[in-house]
Amino acid sequence: MTKNHVIAVLVNDQPGVLQRVSGLFGRRGYNIESITVGQSEEPGLSRMVIVTEGDDTTLEQIEKQLYKLIDVIKVVNLSANPMVSRELALIKVKAEPAERPEIMGVVETFRAAVVDIGAGSMMVQVIGDTEKIDAMIELLRPYGIRELSRTGVTAMTRG
Template sequence: MMKHTIAVLVNDQPGVLQRVSGLFGRRGFNIESITVGQSEETGLSRMVIVTWGDEKTLEQIEKQLYKLIDVIKVIDLSSRPMVARELALIKVTAEPPQRPEILGVVETFRASVVDIGTSNLTVQVVGDTDKIDAMIELLKPYGIREMSRTGVTAMIRGNG
């Protein structure tokens, strides 16, 4: 089983996200993450979907997506060099004596503190999934109170 990152260019219409996610559910394909936003073309949105499967599964996903009327283009990003990023906001328990240690972790990961409470800090980190997972592991001992992750967004590198 391999992780696949797929970009899907779709018409920006109500219900498209539901139809795409419903297709995955009906076919028994799992979505690890999905991000959706405007694309460079007016009227089109770009979905970036991370899923798991072998090459046959990926081929089936692509074929099924193209059957949806609002799908314009499907691109397997993971088959080429790509830039992939995710954003996470992590609220961690941080009493004043612990803050220097936590700030050391934040600095090491080139993250930033975006909010400070009396007994907590909210940290923003951007990077690949492994970087975010590693930072979460280092912050767990302090007590993660809340966390929100965007899911992966990606593009092909260079002139592709």
């Protein structure tokens, strides 16, 4: 059964590591839905959080291939256990003064925040799981989304 998997990969913080990891996915024909990379709790190591789609056999192959890369220290399938995942999106939406109260209603419902207001637009910041971000985008779409930027998923296991 094909499903989304969230994988955390602990890697040496070296130039070219991101390229080698993403290249491995490309060469094998695996798609990366999202990838986030940042410092980890260990100096000199970075954590990549990768969302990919496939069955359990595909995930097993991805893990084995990742461990063959010299800069990969540890691979963890986060989606195999209870986890917390978050994503951030900035959405610039067309907002004439008459529409702003309606848009503010959507923003408040999603516990989002307006981070910028222009003459004919508003920029909204929303943080949450992927489904929450998708739902907010769909509700703002009728007003006219001028620009959209999403971070991709970051996650940790609970406890």
